[in-house]
Amino acid sequence: AQKITQTQPGMFVQEKEAVTLDCTYDTSDQSYGLFWYKQPSSGEMIFLIYQGSYDEQNATEGRYSLNFQKARKSANLVISASQLGDSAMYFCAMREGLGMRFGAGTRLTVKP
Amino acid sequence: ETGVTQTPRHLVMGMTNKKSLKCEQHLGHNAMYWYKQSAKKPLELMFVYSLEERVENNSVPSRFSPECPNSSHLFLHLHTLQPEDSALYLCASSQEFNFATDTQYFGPGTRLTVL
Numbered sequence: 001a002q003k004i005t006q007t008q009p010g011m012f013v014q015e016k017e018a019v020t021l022d023c024t025y026d027t028s029d030q031s032y033g034l035f036w037y038k039q040p041s042s043g044e045m046i047f048l049i050y051q052g053s054y055d056e057q058n059a060t061e062g063r064y065s066l067n068f069q070k071a072r073k074s075a076n077l078v079i080s081a082s083q084l085g086d087s088a089m090y091f092c093a094m095r096e097g098l099g100m101r102f103g104a105g106t107r108l109t110v111k112p
Numbered sequence: 113e114t115g116v117t118q119t120p121r122h123l124v125m126g127m128t129n130k131k132s133l134k135c136e137q138h139l140g141h142n143a144m145y146w147y148k149q150s151a152k153k154p155l156e157l158m159f160v161y162s163l164e165e166r167v168e169n170n171s172v173p174s175r176f177s178p179e180c181p182n183s184s185h186l187f188l189h190l191h192t193l194q195p196e197d198s199a200l201y202l203c204a205s206s207q208e209f210n211f212a213t214d215t216q217y218f219g220p221g222t223r224l225t226v227l
Contacts, residue, residue: 031212
């Protein structure tokens, strides 16, 4: 079974600064993908970024980038130039069986 | 409409009521999912459909009954629920159901309260 660990229950960041949200994982699969989702208080689970285990470059998507270190089994999300609208829960996830296994999440609060 | 839509967004029901949750995906995907998210618990996969056929049922009580009439629509029929069934119910879709690298896209969820 996959295991996802997010060790930061809550994080604060000043508006316009960058923040890194940590994620480590454990899997015996050779080919796998790592996903990050954002969940605002409204409840919607919004897909942010994906990293494949065989991708040679770190994924980037606008202000989001993924610091993928395969040997360390870590896939940290970096959000640059934080905005007030970035305040939300952030989940790291992997496909497991037919569904997704999510980490416990990190609640990010952006301060004005 | 784009992405994955869910109705209603909020639902309050008594234990003896019968209601249905609706999900529609506009992404041309072949697989659809129901998840339950309870307070302070990780998401739980409930049902998986691939091309309208159920491929997984994660030991969900029979008071939850899914229906997938076509690859774009998914329903969750609810009857005689318990207060502990109060949760956020999320629908998702993906291109296929069995690829480790396939992204699941979620709807906005239905927040269900059972009185």
